[in-house]
Every structure is written in C-alpha cells, then in structure tokens.
Amino acid sequence: MSQTSRAFEIRNEAQFSFEYVGEQRVISIRELWQQLRSEIKIAGGIEEYKTLFQYPISRVQGRLSALPFRFDSVECDLDRTINQLLWNSKSLDVDSPIKKIVVDICKLLIELLRIGDNPILPAIINSLDSESLVVIKDSYWKTSLQKFLKENTAFEPQVININRLADASFHKKVIYLGSPALLAYRPFSEPDTRFLLDPKASINHFIMYPLGDLKNIPGIIDGSGVGRILNYSTPVVFKIEDFDQEPTEWSAISSRQSSTKIDTEISEPARFVGLAGGNHMWMSAKPDSRCRVLSLSRAGELEIEARQTSELREGEMIVERIGKSSPNLIDSVADGLGAKKFRTSQAIWKKALQNRIAEVGNVRAMERILESDFKVEVLNLRHWAFDPHSISPASQNDFVKTCDYLGLKESASKLWKELSEIRSLHIKAGNEISLRLQEAVMKLSLDQVRESDGMLLIEVKDCGSLGIFRVEHCSDEQVNLPISEIDVVTSNSEGL
C-alpha cells in the first residue's frame, strides 16, 4: 500500500527542470546530419549511403549529445569514426552534396576531438547527489557510464536505461541524459511518456541538447486531467520525427553479423541479445527453446531457472557458454559421462549421409529416394546429416533402411546400438548439467553477483568456459542464423 501511496505522492508533486548544454558544434552536426538524410533521400535512399554515412553519423551524434564521455575518449570513438567517414567518402564524386556534408561533419568532429572537454560532465557533477538515479537512452552504455561517473564524480550513482525505469524504485532525484523527446522516442511507435506522466522521483532533471519538441504528455483516458505540459526554458529546436529510425549501438553490433551461410548448414530463428561486459549473443528463438536464468529462491538463495527464451527480460542474469570454441554443453557433458567412445560411430553415420547427399545433388533429392524407394520418414534428414546436435532417426527400422541405402548394412546394428547410447547419455547429460550448474551457482554469494558489473565467470566440470551475464538489451526482431552462431557469447569488439 505504501508503494502506491508513494507513487501518488511523487506523481502529484513532481517537478521537471531542463538544463541545456551549449556545445554549438554538436548542434551543427545534428543540423548537417538532417541535411545529409535529405540528400540521401534525394539520391534515391540508397542503402549503402545510409550504412556508410547516415547511420555512423547518427550513432556518433547520439553519443555526443547524451553522454558525458570526453570527446577524445575511446567511448566517443571520434578518431575512428572520422577516418572511416573520410575513407568512405572517397567513393563519392567530388561535387557530391553528400560528400560535402560528410566532410563538413568530419571537420566539426575533428574540432571536438581537439577540444576534448564534454560540457555534459560538469552539468552532471553540478546536479548529482548521493540519492540520484541517472537514466540514459541506450543500455549499451550503462556499465561504462557507471564506471565513468564513479571515477569522475564524488558519487557512485546507479545508472539505468530508460526501458528499465518501470522496474526502478522511487528516488529523490532522477537525472536524465537527453531530452524528454529523445528518451521517449520509440521507432515506429507512439512516444513512451510514462516517465513524464508518472515519474519515479519528485525532482526530474534533464541535461540535454534542444532535441525534440515533446511538450504535451497525455494521460491514457482523454480529458482526464492527469496529463502534463512541459515548460522548456528555451525553445527546443528539432522535432521528434528527427529521431526516425536511428540505429542504436546494439543494432550496429547486430548488423555486423556475418551471415556466411554454408548451403548445408542448419539455420534456426534467433534474436539479438546485448550482454553486460561488452558482450552479445544470438539467442535461439525457436518456440520451445529455453535459457538458464539466475533467480532467487524463496529462501533467498541463488538458483538456476529454466525459462522460455521468449520470456527473457532485460536486467535478468543468464548462464551461457563463452566463445565459439567452447563445446556444446550437452555434447561435452555427455562425453564426460561416456559418450566419447561412441562418437566415431556418430561421425561415420553423419559422414556417410553427407557424402551421399553430395552424390545425389542435395538433401531434397536424397529425401525423395529414401521416401519412395526405402519408405523412410525423412523429415529430419538435413539435421541427421548436418546438425551436430541431432543424432539419428528415432525409429530403428528407418535407421536400418537408411544404413542399407548408405552401404552401411553390415554395421547398422552396431551403429544403432552406439547412437542409442549417445542419445540416452545426452538425456542424462541434460539433467547432469542442471545439477552441476545449480551446484556452481550455489557457491556464489548474492554480493558476488551484485558486485560483478553484470558478468561472472564460473567453473563447471566438462562445461568449458561459462559465464553469468546480465541481459542489457533484447531485440524483438528474429533472423535466421546458422546454429553454430546461436547461443554463443561473443565480444562486441569481435568483427570490428
């Protein structure tokens, strides 16, 4: 009850203040970027121009206008961005208006690089106190900004991204980095203005460039009177539409995904998940796929909970293997339980399938032969041949008939016995992994998790490198990826 009373109290007494940051060059970059976008549209909206110029400038502009890092810092990454833009602009005609704008933007970026000092930092220092919560737009920067503020201010404020504010507790003061419009903006949707309608603090301070003209904050029911009007001390310059479809840092990383798809490799749906500690992964988005989430038992102990991947939320901690070189957990643990000695049979079976597929031309052709000549149910032929997680047909009859076709008639019985052993050890391994992970997690203390910066490495027998990661970003979009790319944690710097 006190929670609801507090929400009413804060909502009804909330104050909003807007502090403008006056670095003219950042505003000029914004203006030039808008011109650039128009020119790209005039040029036919060529995707290559967007990828080479519009998106990188949009991202750097986002960093400059809503984060306090020094302009010459690694985080702002101006040096590399300038070089990249200038290099890319070489492909343009000398008199191309796009080239002219890109070069002008680079000149401004070079000036900022020389200045170094970012006016957002002193504004934060002046506003920050021990009870402040700092809210940013892009979850990508959460960890590094928290560290930066700890090193550069007298306080250690909690930093969260705007999407997590719904779960945040009430604070005395919230400092927002960015304008209300920027923070409320959602691509292809109405602005999300909940933080303005029902704020989490009585004092709401925005450190912002004059971007976005969001003034009227409506309630849910028309004319109900709970809506607000924001009174800016200086008129905002840009409209909210200017944020249209700007890519975030996470989307830039996900777009680097190399889809070097081999014809025969199995693809499955996956969605991009940004993780703490500068990592990301593509998580299986099959309807029945599950992930392992760290949770607290009723007794207050850490435990592992199996969760459908579709239900994973930002802020939760998941257990995943690190790096593509790490073995698949099931295979690895099953090998430890005795499956290793049967792997040769699995390899013989898969190789024979792959060779025969190559001989007949493709999977579909071989399916037809097996179906018509051998009466085998071949729904999973591609998986039997190319998916390392798939073992064999479930029916011994189908298996024997397929072996007959593959020229493995003599060894069919032995192969079936050994593949069945692998299958049962895989099932056993699934239970064993849960037990081992639970055991490993129980050795951790809640404080260790809290102080981990969202990333902890754990040792589990036969499980290779495993980590517990805080989920910073979950994309809604699904893409098809080779299974070797799915459910593997990768560093954000990989592929740069």
Next chain:
Amino acid sequence: MKLNTSSGNELPEWAEFFRVFGLYLSTESQNNESWHVFTMPNSRMASALLGIGYLSARFSESEFQKREPLDTFSKGDQITWLTHDRKSIRHGYFESIELSSTDPTKRFFKYVDSELGPVTRQEIGFDVYRFSKYFGAEFKRPRPLSSNMDFLDAFAPELSIDLATKSSSEICFIGDMETRLDLLSNELSCSGHIGCPDDILRVQELDDVGESPHFLSLYANPAARSLNDITTKLALYDGSAAVRKQLNYVDAPISVVVLDRWDHNSREVFATLKNVQMRSRGIEKKLPTGLSLPAGMEHISWESSR
C-alpha cells in the same frame, strides 16, 4: 468496520476511495452491464480494497445472514456446519432426518432446576440429523473460518460466522501474482488486529488446498495455462494481462478494470476497452455523487443493457 493501515493510520485517500467505490458498486443493478476503468501511477492493493468495499456492503444483506432451518433440508442437500470450537467449517451432504416421534427408542432428557423442589427430569423429543461426509471422505484440512478470526471478527462482529459459512462466488479477482500477493499481504488493521484482504474475502485458490467449498470470491491468474469461463457478480481485472487474456471468458454484470500506467500495455488495453464500450453502445456514467477522484487517477464508466 473501520479499516486502517497495518500501522493503525487511516487509509490513504486513494485506498479509501476504492473501498468506498466498492460499497457503491454493491448498489449497482445486476440487470445491466456496467464497466468502470481506473488508471493509476501504481495499482498495488487497489482491486483488493475495492473487493473489500463491495463485499462489506453485501455482508449486511439478508442473504448473508440467512441460516436455513434444518427441516427445510432434504436428503442430498449440501450443508456446512461449524465445529464446536467455532474454528473451522465442515462440509457434507444431508443424509437423513430421524424425527423423534418415529423412533421411540431414542429418548432425550433435560434437567429442570426448580426453585420449589428437587431437580426434575423431563423427557423431550429430538430430531436426529445425519450428514454424510463430503464425497465419502473427511477433509484432511477442514477450512478455518478465516486464517485470522480475530481480524474477521473485528471487521464484521455480528456477521462473521454467517459470512464464513456462506458459500458463494461474489467477486472474481483476475490478476497476476502481484494481485495474489496483495490479497495475502498483512497491510490492513481493524480495531488493533492486523490482517490481509483474504482474511475477509476468503478468496478461493489462495490458501486453500482444493478441498474447501467455502469462499466468497475467486482468483484467476491470467498466466495460467488453461483458464475456464467465469461467471460472477463482480469481475475485478487487475492489470493489462488480466484484460488481454480473460476479457472474453468472464460473464459479469459489473466489471472493474484497474490499470497501472507503468504497465506498458495499459494504453493498448484501454483502446480495447473503448471498443468494448462502442460495441455495447455503453453510455458514459459519472462517479456517484459525493465521491471525488483522487488526484493522479483517471476514470471512465459506462453502462449498457445486458
């Protein structure tokens, strides 16, 4: 019957509003279909208080006070009775009546103290009532009248027993785990006794083990895999998930929706409800006279013929 917070303070304005609005709902016609939608900056405890208000008005109605005379029962009727210690209720089927006149071997006496002489014994007749046990087996956990009898007694001093022995689904709470926690949280007090909404509302499927037929309200979790159709007098939808999942499966003359504005589906759900209003040609209603909406809350009501 005055409810306070667990620390003994008066209920905050928004909480008192919902309690009183619940009282008002008990007077609404069951012949029409009415909808009431509220949005708030945080909706914890709102539906629980509304439910308490609604039921507490109905506590005083005659149907709650009614104790059937036993001679109106016939074999096979369901019946509940209190144990001697008044702590729990049993439930069974009425099996038979042996009227005293039909069995002369059954003789009962009472002793009469006379001022003028010795105590005398008078023969009287008793009717013997037999109850078969519920489905032939005794309850392993007979339901207590309330898990907090002191609180219930303080809240409804005259009526607590009648309340406790009355089986009826007056309200259905439809909400996620937070609703469930609200119904079970000890955030209220009455005459110094601390209690939770469930101590009064006796909500089915909260602290039951599926054996007890005694409840005044239902709880439905929209996250449950299989949901049944629900018929009730008052449907309380707590949160957007409740509306999204259950809207078409509940039949009630009065429906109240409480939306937390931080719930990211609240706007979308409100648009759905406006469609409900349009389809039913619901005519907008104002809040009852004397009841004013607390600052920070939104409200809309409409009514249509059922």
